[in-house]
Amino acid sequence: xxKSCAERPDAHRPSEVLNTLKQLGFGAVVSVPDGWLxxxxxxxxxxxxxxxxxxxxxxxxxxISCGIRLGGVRTALLVQxxxxxxxxxxxxxxxxxxxxxxxMLVSYRGTPEDPVFYHVPKGRVTEPVFRGIGLSHxxxxxxxxxxxxxxxxxxxxxxxxxxxxxxxxxEDVQW
Amino acid sequence: xxxxxxxxRADYYRALADSLPPQALVVTSxxxxxxxxxxxxxxxxxxxxxDAMGLALPLALGLAIAQPTRPVIVVEGDGALLMHMGALVTxxxxxxxxxxxxxxxxxxxxxxxxxALTNAELDxxxxxxxxxxxxxxxxxxxxxxxxKIRASTARDSAECLVLATEPDLDVVRPPxxxxxxxxKHRFMTAIxxxxxxxxxxxxxxxxxx
Numbered sequence: 001x002x003k004s005c006a007e008r009p010d011a012h013r014p015s016e017v018l019n020t021l022k023q024l025g026f027g028a029v030v031s032v033p034d035g036w037l038x039x040x041x042x043x044x045x046x047x048x049x050x051x052x053x054x055x056x057x058x059x060x061x062x063x064i065s066c067g068i069r070l071g072g073v074r075t076a077l078l079v080q081x082x083x084x085x086x087x088x089x090x091x092x093x094x095x096x097x098x099x100x101x102x103x104m105l106v107s108y109r110g111t112p113e114d115p116v117f118y119h120v121p122k123g124r125v126t127e128p129v130f131r132g133i134g135l136s137h138x139x140x141x142x143x144x145x146x147x148x149x150x151x152x153x154x155x156x157x158x159x160x161x162x163x164x165x166x167x168x169x170x171e172d173v174q175w
Numbered sequence: 176x177x178x179x180x181x182x183x184r185a186d187y188y189r190a191l192a193d194s195l196p197p198q199a200l201v202v203t204s205x206x207x208x209x210x211x212x213x214x215x216x217x218x219x220x221x222x223x224x225x226d227a228m229g230l231a232l233p234l235a236l237g238l239a240i241a242q243p244t245r246p247v248i249v250v251e252g253d254g255a256l257l258m259h260m261g262a263l264v265t266x267x268x269x270x271x272x273x274x275x276x277x278x279x280x281x282x283x284x285x286x287x288x289x290x291a292l293t294n295a296e297l298d299x300x301x302x303x304x305x306x307x308x309x310x311x312x313x314x315x316x317x318x319x320x321x322x323k324i325r326a327s328t329a330r331d332s333a334e335c336l337v338l339a340t341e342p343d344l345d346v347v348r349p350p351x352x353x354x355x356x357x358x359k360h361r362f363m364t365a366i367x368x369x370x371x372x373x374x375x376x377x378x379x380x381x382x383x384x
Contacts, residue, residue, distance in 0.1 A: 062230075071240070101371070
């Protein structure tokens with residue numbers, strides 16, 4: 001485990017997400033933003049050891065991530081849950097078929113705590129769809145430090161040779 | 176643009192094989208794009224797509240980012256490009272000098288039997304330029320492709336070459352089974368990609384990280 005195990009209970013969780021990615025040697029993040037992720041992307045762009053790629057569509061972002069990982073660089077995908085819904089074909093026929101280890105940090109919109117009403121239809125189906133396409137995933141436990149949870153998700157992706165999605169709440173990613 | 180009396184995919188592939196720069200990495204789209212390249216130039220540095228139509232270009236972009244010192248050449252079809260045209264914009268925004276995009280423009284969905292494209296007459300080179308890839312040309316002769324590939328290592332930005340091509344609908348039998356996970360492992364071994372060391376062995380990192 002990284003130093004993030006010692007994360008203070010009141011730590012700024014988005015900062016801990018970014019710190020954990022750096023500590024684990026992630027060299028690239030590929031993203032399609034949403035309202036929660038925007039500032040996180042700006043912070044990543046300012047990191048000298050990380051490369052941010054802004055894609056036009058989440059399935060494209062998935063393929064770019066696979067290419068970066070194929071080239072030997074550890075890669076995270078930072079997208080909204082709606083974006084995962086729209087990348088199903090690439091997920092099964094590229095990322096899973098070729099067994100690419102990818103950490104997917106996914107903003108979980110449309111839960112009862114999300115004030116934006118139009119995300120609700122996506123929130124309702126997110127986890128059933130993930131199960132349907134065989135996408136390993138878990139929801140962040142807000143009562144535990146976020147850093148170790150990111151590390152566990154990243155480790156799972158590598159050691160199971162597959163994408164792994166960590167579903168994040170607003171306080172986990174909105175700077 | 177699609178013209179009459181076009182060269183075949185094999186014509187272009189022979190020119191590509193004869194002009195490949197040292198240490199080139201080649202990503203090929205699904206169907207004959209991969210099968211024929213495997214027949215003519217099977218190598219560990221090839222990454223063959225089994226399916227995932229439209230995703231060869233963005234994967235190659237990621238590879239070019241991760242391997243900036245090696246030439247990366249991707250073969251994508253016109254139908255595949257139409258499925259993910261946004262990838263051209265992302266390539267244009269990043270413009271990696273080591274990335275060469277070869278678009279097979281045959282006017283049909285060849286890999287699925289030759290169905291008509293939504294629009295077979297688009298000027299894809301113009302589309303690439305509008306997407307931010309300043310170096311984009313229509314190519315109608317294999318010799319012109321070879322000349323472009325030979326000059327590619329001296330570029331300062333990405334290049335997109337649209338190859339006017341006769342459709343090839345008969346499925347080519349590759350020389351070996353192109354099993355996806357084996358393809359990936361062979362490729363990563365060939366380029367010396369760092370291995371992941373499991374946490375059980377004190378790792379949890381890529382070996383060079």
